[in-house]
Amino acid sequence: MRCGLPAGFWSTPDSGQPSRLRHPAPPATESTCQHVFTTHPDLPYGDVTKHNSRNSHIRLSQHPERTDSVIEHQPAPDAIVVGGGIIGCTLAYELQKRKINTLLLEHGKIGREASWATAGIMGPPSAAGLPLHRAALAEISHKLFPALLESVEEDGGVPSSYLPIGKVLIARTEDEVELAQAQINWQINHGIDATWIEPDEVRQLEPMIPHDILGAFYSADGGTLTGHRWTESVAAAFQAIGGQIRERCPAVSILTDGERVTGVDTPDGPISTRTVVLSAGAWTRFLGPAIERSLPLIPFKGQMIGVLPESAADRPRHVIGKITGGYLVPRIDGSVAVGASLEDIGFDKRVTAFGLEYAMELMQSLGPGLRNAEVVSTWAGLRPGTADDTPLMGPVPGYDGLWVSTGHHRTGIQLAPGSAVLVADAIATGKPDELLEHFSLERFS
């Protein structure tokens, strides 16, 4: 049985209009799905503006050459992961490591949505005050990251872009000092380096920080990644160990026989498999009607700007942030990413005056010395959020062989290592870890 999608599936809910393509449509005579993934050179800044087109999906029509035969794929994959952001790529890599032959389907290009727009801050989670299960996922991910980094670079041979520079998070009010102390205590209790530093020490570490502060949280642990580069590195590692990737090849339907998942339908035809994982970020919700249930993802927009400091001396040496959020993030290409806003306004990726104003205020507040830096890029992305700010991970109730892993909202880059291992282990062994129960889709039934 093919679970059909409702009319207008590929239009975005806010506009109801077909959205624009960020990449040119392939000629009608060629297969839509690209069977080979190669890592892309860094996007020139000129391309950044193209990334800001309002919407992000095309309205699908039947492919002119489609024969409805199963796409040639010998042997049929053991598993299909839908969505080539950091969550889907890391999961596909972990499945392949467990000898589960995996095919990754990506609607556009690998790592070009939230995982592209990300600030890429890695490291000890801001876990003080979080529910225990979310803190546990963050802690597991933090512990797994160094080994993942090593194996990705070794398997794929593509540098990760990771800068292990630590972070300085400033406090300006007594409430913020309390928040910083709680975070420091949490990290120390979990064996993760963190300390409180007084204003003089802050300025020794980061001369650009203004004087009106009460002190700062400091941890040498953690750093930053350039999101699309990291996602591509993981995808390259996945491919290097035998995984398959098809870009410009969206899942348009989930195929089932009764409650048993039997495959995925694509514009080029159906692909058989017995395990499907939905990791399509904020767009996962559009796959809900195909399985007649709600996949309640909420797109939370984040806008950022990239600036190039006048000289290396003007560049932050660490990730600098407010303890309440908002960051200056040094990147491997010498630029500094500033942001990010948090907006609940649907599938809208325009860069707006509000987003620019937010970033400018942040820069003024954290590093006024950057006021002469050149603004070299602006962008917006859609974080996959949920109503209770908790990822959705585990089996989809009512289906045999259907899984979900998405909804990582503001910390998907940080949480990808643990999420991938938990879901891959559950699929490989058939015995989900108890921790996964807290992330079950069942809570929205």
Ligand SMILES: Cc1cc2nc3c(=O)[nH]c(=O)nc-3n(C[C@H](O)[C@H](O)[C@H](O)COP(=O)(O)OP(=O)(O)OC[C@H]3O[C@@H](n4cnc5c(N)ncnc54)[C@H](O)[C@@H]3O)c2cc1C
């Ligand atoms: C501005 C901003 C700053 C952020 N900063 C941080 C940070 O500092 N640290 C951190 O940890 N996190 C951060 N995040 C959050 C993090 O980037 C996200 O949580 C993470 O990238 C989500 O990854 P994903 O793979 O779930 O989604 P995405 O990266 O959006 O990937 C989903 C993929 O699925 C594809 N897709 C959609 N529909 C289909 C379909 N039907 N078939 C096939 N493919 C499909 C899409 O094209 C896309 O490539 C930030 C996010 C933003 C926007």
